[in-house]
Amino acid sequence: MDRKTKNILNLLTVAVLGVLLWLAKGHLDGYKIQILNLIAINIILALSLNLIYGFTGMFSLGHAGFMAIGAYVCSILIMTPGQKEMLFILDAPYPWVQAAQAPFFVAVLLGGLIAAAAGIAVGIPLLRLGDDYLGIATLGFAEIVRVFANNLPRLTNGALGFKGIPDYANIWWNFGWCLLTLYFVMRIVNSNFGNTLKAIRDDETAATAMGINVFKYKLISFAMGAFFAGVGGALLGSLLTTIDPKMFLFILTFNILMIVVTGGLGSITGSVLAGIGITILLEWLRFVENPISIGNFYIAGVPGMRMVVFSLALLFIILFRREGLMGTREITWEGLAARIGKRGNSK
Amino acid sequence: MKPETILETQALTMRFGGLTAVGNFSAAITRGSIVGLIGPNGAGKTTCFNMITGFYTPTQGKVIFQGREITGKKPYLVCKSGIARTFQNIRLFKNETVLENVMIGCHLRQKTTWWHALFSLPASLREEKAIKEKSLDLLEVVGLRDLAGEKSTSLPYGAQRRLEIARALATDPAFLLLDEPAAGMNPNETRDLMAFIRQIRDRFRLTILLIEHDMKVVMGICEHIWVLDYGETIAEGSPDQIKADPKVIEAYLGEEAVQSA
Numbered sequence: 001m002d003r004k005t006k007n008i009l010n011l012l013t014v015a016v017l018g019v020l021l022w023l024a025k026g027h028l029d030g031y032k033i034q035i036l037n038l039i040a041i042n043i044i045l046a047l048s049l050n051l052i053y054g055f056t057g058m059f060s061l062g063h064a065g066f067m068a069i070g071a072y073v074c075s076i077l078i079m080t081p082g083q084k085e086m087l088f089i090l091d092a093p094y095p096w097v098q099a100a101q102a103p104f105f106v107a108v109l110l111g112g113l114i115a116a117a118a119g120i121a122v123g124i125p126l127l128r129l130g131d132d133y134l135g136i137a138t139l140g141f142a143e144i145v146r147v148f149a150n151n152l153p154r155l156t157n158g159a160l161g162f163k164g165i166p167d168y169a170n171i172w173w174n175f176g177w178c179l180l181t182l183y184f185v186m187r188i189v190n191s192n193f194g195n196t197l198k199a200i201r202d203d204e205t206a207a208t209a210m211g212i213n214v215f216k217y218k219l220i221s222f223a224m225g226a227f228f229a230g231v232g233g234a235l236l237g238s239l240l241t242t243i244d245p246k247m248f249l250f251i252l253t254f255n256i257l258m259i260v261v262t263g264g265l266g267s268i269t270g271s272v273l274a275g276i277g278i279t280i281l282l283e284w285l286r287f288v289e290n291p292i293s294i295g296n297f298y299i300a301g302v303p304g305m306r307m308v309v310f311s312l313a314l315l316f317i318i319l320f321r322r323e324g325l326m327g328t329r330e331i332t333w334e335g336l337a338a339r340i341g342k343r344g345n346s347k
Numbered sequence: 348m349k350p351e352t353i354l355e356t357q358a359l360t361m362r363f364g365g366l367t368a369v370g371n372f373s374a375a376i377t378r379g380s381i382v383g384l385i386g387p388n389g390a391g392k393t394t395c396f397n398m399i400t401g402f403y404t405p406t407q408g409k410v411i412f413q414g415r416e417i418t419g420k421k422p423y424l425v426c427k428s429g430i431a432r433t434f435q436n437i438r439l440f441k442n443e444t445v446l447e448n449v450m451i452g453c454h455l456r457q458k459t460t461w462w463h464a465l466f467s468l469p470a471s472l473r474e475e476k477a478i479k480e481k482s483l484d485l486l487e488v489v490g491l492r493d494l495a496g497e498k499s500t501s502l503p504y505g506a507q508r509r510l511e512i513a514r515a516l517a518t519d520p521a522f523l524l525l526d527e528p529a530a531g532m533n534p535n536e537t538r539d540l541m542a543f544i545r546q547i548r549d550r551f552r553l554t555i556l557l558i559e560h561d562m563k564v565v566m567g568i569c570e571h572i573w574v575l576d577y578g579e580t581i582a583e584g585s586p587d588q589i590k591a592d593p594k595v596i597e598a599y600l601g602e603e604a605v606q607s608a
């Protein structure tokens with residue numbers, strides 16, 4: 001299949017998605033639309049973590065930190081000066097925080113860029129560490145971001161966080177950014193640069209022997225992942241309209257990690273499918289936290305129950321299907337064409 | 348024309364704690380030659396490779412390549428300067444295809460970079476296409492073109508060794524280090540390998556230094572040989588000189604005596 005055909009098919013898919021979203025917007029209730037929005041954002045976050053962990057092999061648990069940076073930067077830029085005056089009740093905001101303003105697209109972009117800068121700043125000392133240490137150190141980074149958010153009231157309004165953030169992140173923005181992320185990650189992963197990232201993941205020693213500047217490439221991949229995590233965080237802030245330091249606990253990173261592992265480390269289509277599936281499941285499973293009565297039995301609701309279910313599910317995946325849904329495989333147009341062709345022939 | 352030295356080591360020494368893995372290894376290798384490094388197990392051969400390619404920083408001594416000192420440079424910079432290597436225990440990129448393994452080798456000389464790829468710039472697409480062609484040509488040379496789409500680790504042993512050589516060639520080296528290229532090969536494959544090593548030397552104008560336990564290979568293709576034993580250079584010379592050297596015979600017989608004991 002040549003490039004042109006594939007491009008046409010890709011454009012068609014985007015068009016179909018557009019129509020479906022337009023229909024959804026007209027017919028679905030607010031709750032379901034919210035789930036659609038979360039799907040788009042979770043796919044962005046999963047792709048960004050997959051780039052770091054699945055494709056480059058860097059076990060990073062700092063995603064919540066990058067998301068927090070993206071969310072705070074974007075929120076500060078899109079809230080009106082009047083809103084900020086009302087909001088910062090603990091302490092007056094820094095003058096530049098008070099004055100900062102940008103259109104939504106620029107605000108999200110800057111959220112991503114500043115997250116990427118943070119990625120570079122922590123990456124330079126941390127990416128020389130081995131796997132397990134990197135995991136622990138990035139976890140520490142995310143926690144440090146939270147502590148800063150809590151203790152810089154003139155920048156973040158401290159523990160109170162922001163409320164009434166303009167809800168610009170509608171279905172079009174979210175899915176637009178989602179497609180953009182998908183496009184860029186695909187371009188990277190399918191290029192020869194992407195091959196070198198996979199080489200680093202598979203065998204760092206052999207990669208250096210092949211002339212690859214392992215540290216530099218890890219840093220680039222890490223910064224790109226941090227960028228999209230920042231974008232995801234920015235969108236999430238505007239979607240939920242409130243953010244505070246408690247929102248960016250480790251559980252947030254854990255959810256994304258679960259999507260990536262379920263979809264398959266090193267599979268883009270895996271992240272997309274698992275992003276859809278797990279977002280829906282997470283919502284649907286809320287019922288296990290409600291009181292249930294089956295016949296005469298009455299089970300009291302247990303808050304946090306769905307996370308227990310999910311942790312167990314993750315454990316099962318790790319024990320019995322390490323490679324996740326897709327492994328490192330992808331669903332491609334060629335693959336689909338071959339499958340349809342086979343079915344046609346067998347008739 | 349006067350033979351020109353492409354790589355020179357001056358009293359290279361590597362100590363691990365109290366153990367001198369290699370002591371005072373000095374060698375001058377002529378451009379365009381195929382030369383060998385032999386010695387019993389644990390003699391320090393791979394350690395020499397690791398010092399030349401930057402994986403170990405020598406405790407003492409110098410490595411001079413094409414007139415420039417490269418001692419202690421990072422491995423990727425050594426590779427960039429024109430030295431490529433293979434590994435004793437094959438190290439392919441296991442999740443990647445045969446073709447991708449070679450393309451990764453090509454990356455070193457690639458001019459367009461990650462942000463070109465990010466925005467699908469035409470220059471990047473063109474160059475990646477050229478890299479694919481070049482990689483397929485290299486696979487043709489090592490006889491693996493038909494297997495380009497296979498997972499690298501699904502290949503039989505001998506083919507994996509040849510793929511590792513193709514991957515090293517993809518970095519456009521002037522100097523190639525092969526660590527036991529015949530290990531695990533059957534006699535037929537070994538015979539082909541000898542012809543193959545000469546062929547790539549001529550075709551890519553390489554200088555080749557190889558470590559090998561199979562004496563037929565070493566004596567068959569090497570013009571000059573260094574012999575290590577417990578890190579000391581106990582002999583050097585042409586294959587005939589080495590075969591007749593009493594110290595070499597003793598080192599090897601000694602090893603056999605130990606093994607049969």
Ligand SMILES: Nc1ncnc2c1ncn2[C@@H]1O[C@H](COP(=O)(O)OP(=O)(O)OP(=O)(O)O)[C@@H](O)[C@H]1O
Nearest residue numbers: 363366368386387388389390391392393394395435
């Ligand atoms: N990184 C290291 N740390 C400590 N000791 C090492 C290290 N690398 C090698 N050695 C020791 O140095 C000595 C030489 O090892 P080397 O691998 O160079 O031998 P070799 O000649 O390649 O042997 P073989 O034929 O078995 O491959 C051995 O005693 C080995 O244990």
Ligand SMILES: [Mg+2]
Nearest residue numbers: 392393394435
């Ligand atoms: Mg060895």
